[in-house]
Amino acid sequence: MDRNEISKYRYFDTHTHVYDPELMENFGTLNDACIKQGILIAVIGVDLATSNQAVTISQGCSNAIATAGIHPLEIKPRTYQEDLNNFQIFLTKNIQNISAIGEVGLDYHYKNIDPEIQKIVFIKMIETAIKYKKPIILHVREAYEDCFNILLNYQHQLEKILIHCYDTNAEWVKKFNQFNCFYAIGGKITYPEADYLREALRTMPRNRIVSETDCPYLCPEPERKGINSPLNIIPIVEKINAVVEEDLTDQLLINALNFFNLN
Numbered sequence: 001m002d003r004n005e006i007s008k009y010r011y012f013d014t015h016t017h018v019y020d021p022e023l024m025e026n027f028g029t030l031n032d033a034c035i036k037q038g039i040l041i042a043v044i045g046v047d048l049a050t051s052n053q054a055v056t057i058s059q060g061c062s063n064a065i066a067t068a069g070i071h072p073l074e075i076k077p078r079t080y081q082e083d084l085n086n087f088q089i090f091l092t093k094n095i096q097n098i099s100a101i102g103e104v105g106l107d108y109h110y111k112n113i114d115p116e117i118q119k120i121v122f123i124k125m126i127e128t129a130i131k132y133k134k135p136i137i138l139h140v141r142e143a144y145e146d147c148f149n150i151l152l153n154y155q156h157q158l159e160k161i162l163i164h165c166y167d168t169n170a171e172w173v174k175k176f177n178q179f180n181c182f183y184a185i186g187g188k189i190t191y192p193e194a195d196y197l198r199e200a201l202r203t204m205p206r207n208r209i210v211s212e213t214d215c216p217y218l219c220p221e222p223e224r225k226g227i228n229s230p231l232n233i234i235p236i237v238e239k240i241n242a243v244v245e246e247d248l249t250d251q252l253l254i255n256a257l258n259f260f261n262l263n
Contacts, residue, residue: 001040002062003262009063010038010249012256013233014184015103015137015164015212018043019053022227023216027057034230035063040253041230042260044103044137044164046071048087055097065099065260069125071139072107072118080117084124091128099260101129102137103164109141118143119150126154135160135259144172155179160259165214170200177205182259184212187220187228190239198243206248210256211237 013034018027018041034041041064045051051068058066068091076083091098104125106118129136136158140147151161155178162182166173173183183204188194201209213236215228220236241247257263 001058001065001262005062006040006257006262008038009040010253011233011237012040012042012211012253013213013215013230014042014162014210014256014259015044015186016041016215016230017046017050017217018215018230019050019057020216023229030229030231031061031063037231037234039063039230039233040256041065042067042099045069046103047074048083048090051087051090051098052094055094059097065262066097067100067102067137068094068098069102069104069137070121071103072105072122073110073113075113075117075121077114077117080121084121088128091132095132095134098132098134099262100135100137100162101125101132102162103139104136105139106143106147107139107141108143108146115143115146119146122147123150126150126158129159130154130157133159135162135261137162137164139164141167144168148172148175151179162210162259164212165218166200167197168200169196170203173200173203177208180208182208182210182255184210185236185240186212186214187218187224187232187236189236189243190220191224192221201240201243206244206246206251207255207258209240209248209252210259211240211252
């Protein structure tokens with residue numbers, strides 16, 4: 001990312017997987033459109049291969065940064081120790097090009113990855129973020145209790161914490177506020193059944209909210225079943241503004257720059 005050009009931008013999509021084949025097919029055109037619309041993007045790694053892709057993409061784009069992590073559902077139970085070692089080797093060579101550790105965390109929705117192994121990897125990722133003094137991006141699904149309890153052990157050591165795709169109620173906002181967490185709001189905020197999320201959004205500290213698409217997933221209404229892209233960050237921000245009945249467009253950008261230490 002060209003830090004000298006940041007002032008030209010108005011939006012920050014803090015969570016993209018633009019290395020997805022359907023997005024990469026026309027990525028040059030897509031990213032040109034993002035630049036024209038004033039959209040910064042974070043390319044999020046979910047394993048060693050995609051973390052490497054994220055770095056490569058970010059190095060070729062004036063509006064992109066990269067993160068690196070091991071997603072809980074990308075853990076390979078038989079080789080996770082070796083994979084953790086290889087990931088650390090990758091980081092030592094590329095840490096100057098990585099803006100955050102993530103996405104990492106816990107996901108109990110699917111039953112194919114042992115929660116105990118997930119916790120081992122998650123704790124290693126937390127310790128990695130502390131080691132390199134990087135912010136951390138969390139993936140939490142049906143595991144908020146365990147995630148909270150693990151973070152309690154590291155709350156004074158972690159630089160910054162962002163809960164990606166926040167997807168639970170306002171009560172958990174109150175709990176995670178003790179960590180000064182950032183909360184990423186994406187396309188789900190537009191879904192008719194997401195009243196619980198809109199209620200939670202209204203309770204979030206205004207200086208801790210950021211926007212994301214999680215593209216190519218979670219396309220907002222009305223193209224809910226389509227392929228999401230960073231361009232949809234604009235209607236997502238508009239929906240956030242409508243829910244809180246404030247214009248937070250500038251604040252969301254400031255928050256994201258603050259989280260990624262770009263300001």
